[in-house]
Amino acid sequence: MQQPDNSRRDATLVDPRVKDFLRRPHRLLIDGQWVNADSGESFPVIDPATAGIIASAAAGGKRDIDLAVSAARRALEGGVWSRLAPSERARLLWRLADLIAVHAEEFAQIETLDNGMPIAFARDFFVPAACEHFRYAAGWCTKVSGDTVPVSLPGEWHAYTRREPVGVVAQIVAWNVPLMMAAMKIAPALAAGCTVVLKPAEETPLSALRLGELALEAGLPPGVLNIVTGDGGNAGAALAAHPGVDKVSFTGSTEVGRLIVKASAGNLKKVSLELGGKSPVFVFPDADLPAAIAGAANAIFFNSGQVCAAGSRLYIHERVYDEVVAGVAAIASQLRLGHGLDAGTEMGPLVSASQVERVKGYILAGILAGARVLNEERRTELGGYFVGPTVLGSTTPDMTVVREEIFGPVVCAMRFSDEEVDAIAVQANDTCYGLAAGIWTKDLNIAHRLASRIRGGTVWVNSHSVLDPALPWGGLKLSGWGREMGREGIDAYLETKSVAIHLG
Template sequence: MSQIQLLPAVEKFLAQPGRLFIGGTWQDAASGRRFAVENPANECVLAEVAEGGERDVDTAVAAARAAFTGVWAQQSPAQRGLLLFRLAELLDQYREELAQLITLENGKPIATARGEAASAANIIRYFAGWPTKIEGSTLPVSPSSGAPMLNYTLREPVGVCALIVPWNFPLTMCVWKLGPVLATGCVAVLKPAEQTPLVAIRLVQLIEAAGFPPGVVNLVTGLGIHTGAPLAQHPDVDKIAFTGSTQVGRLIAQAATGNMKKVSLELGGKSPNIILPDADIVRAAKGAADGIFYNQGQVCTAGSRLYVHASVLDQVLEELQRHAAAHVLGPGLDPASSMGPLVSARQLGSVSAYLQRGQEEGAELICGGARPAHLERGHFIQPSVFLDRAERACVAREEIFGPVLTVMSWTEIDELVLRANDSPYGLAAGLWTRDLRSAHRVAAQLKAGSVWINCWNVVDPASPFGGYKQSGWGREMSKNVIDAYTETKSVFVDLA
């Protein structure tokens, strides 16, 4: 396999120890501890990074609070927007460097990583336009006293925000949260996933280079139990924003009750993808395959439940097998690879266990189901398709977070909608059809935060993103997320 050459800047970055960024200073963890970051494609150590703990979290939160009440509060909305525009330019300038770091620590193909880096710049650029557009309003109140009264509202930043982000989109998830934080005038303590801290470190280096004042963005790398938990529980954090599993989201919500900090959660999913008999079957099957195999299936919105009308089931299964077989598994730095490894040995073990359980519970394995024989190292798993006619196996019910698709057939549309909604999750759903009446009718009945018709996984910073039920609280992106990082203050003035 021929892999792309690492940029000299990337090699230099990897040779330097990763450090915490607190109050504008790069520093080691108070304990002096470090942890290794692995390349999931070859299981080799890429770099060592500071392992922050409770003392580092305390210091970072204090630095953020000082910046929030001090230098950052003195910045005008226009100045905040300018800083964000500068950051977007830097993200564009160093796009290839960022992409290579994403691929090295996450494993995804370099083309996908380049797309993620480009998306990050566009997201920051979108939020750069918001600071000068956050506004209050005047309200026509009618006080019982009859006195003339002016009532107006102000939108003010929430304050210190703890941002805990996952490993599947290590750069995108950082900017999804940092964008609105910085646009609204809040400050941040960022905790990236321990599997993928490197691109977060490089991002914060660019934030520093863009000219953001010290303490506005602080970075504490480390493990969830030693770093994330004290951050979630911290009494001087005003808001916590978390993306990850529903299980950990519950713990985050419980931790927030100490000081009743605001919480936004973007959690798991088991998203239904539906093919109607009138759909363009070739296009729909490709969309279904892309919807589950993209990013090795490590996507919260992965279309992992595919409902196919019985009349086209055989044709769809044939197409799915063809798309699965066409994937080239290999290291993400090899341009020929279309599917990289899973992020860790733990994730590989979890997905492998689901593949075994699915067969034991009666699901029929159509293709895949094993590690590729030609790759001796790395956390690789074949793209896999199950057919579960009873829809009772774990692979049809539980989030797997791997390239595993479970196909079910259906005949009656009303029953189909009930089955599609029969899940504790409600993050996304999809529908493939040529009939616009059916499309709008079914879309209106699906309990999901995003519904895609004849497409999948379309996300835009101007459109809200989030889930129903146990897929989360609140919305990311768009004007909706601005509300999540601001408080509304109502002011009454007696004009008598």
């Protein structure tokens, strides 16, 4: 079994600018100023690869949320933001994207130290994707428009619609892809003309705070973007329930999503939810099997399985089952575990000790129910929150590992024998979730027919977890409400107003 070479991980790997950032006091961004939490308290920020404290962040609470929402309201209704030309908003968003690109290596290292992901993931995908979300949204600033409407009222009328910002937006993001997730929420909201109060996950607050620094450098007016760090039970709950918030956009677990819905009822604020998933991946016998094997493994082991669209249910046609499952298990047995800053690390830790306990609990439950681990057990000598990639065979649809979201590097392999699309779609839809699915086949007939029958927000064919700012993203059933990205992502932050003028 291959072990990581820990000798390559030392202080020289960390950029001096990142070291300086980590040493700084991390306060709350409210009304264009960095301020201490009202309580004066802070919480530790942990490197999940070592379980060591790398920084501390202000523990925001209800009073801080009140101040942030008030600042956002002032910026929306009486400040510079409400009077800014759309082209100026576009320039500010583009300028922020450029600043992220200039500081890309800093962001990559901050994400790795805070979240645990291999730095290649942050450097090559998540940080550039954050830039692209701001650039894509910038293009929409000058393209939000209404329509003239021919009405059938008696007399002569000029009727038209206006598209206006929904208002003050609360955005609560998860810890698995912190920077990109913040960007994909902040960018469309600002493009639509809204103002934002962002609450990053308490496990991973650092990249959002660095983003806040660059937002001020880019020239965002005070109160347009406010960032309050803190835990979900205090800062998050206060933000979701705040009567001064017009909309909540949340990404996280289905359980917390339900709490967000309840909290929003007070003033009937609008809610967008991007929640959990139990995404199926189907491998047909005609597929490019080497590509399908690599793709199926990446679908579940990428980012240590901490991906809402992770391909955690792997359905393989019986004619190629042995070859595919052996290939995925071999990849699982060879993936290099280690600290994200180590050269060659292919899979990092889980985000926290509680996540380790959760994932190990599901693996044990599966084994006790009759599942078999098909790959070599992986260990690391690092003291962080590691769980090795796990391929489970002999799984059945009634097992909890098959039915419930694990959010870790655990895949359940199952056979199918019927190539009838309707029967396969029943297996894909046999879940309370409806986020995504993957299909590996060269047969366009199967691909199109099955894609149309799957109850999910996204279907990939001969790929998995491929996102683009122009493609809408979101789920059905317990996977959430609404869509992010694309035109729908802008529309989520807009209201339609009808204006009817009686001309005589």
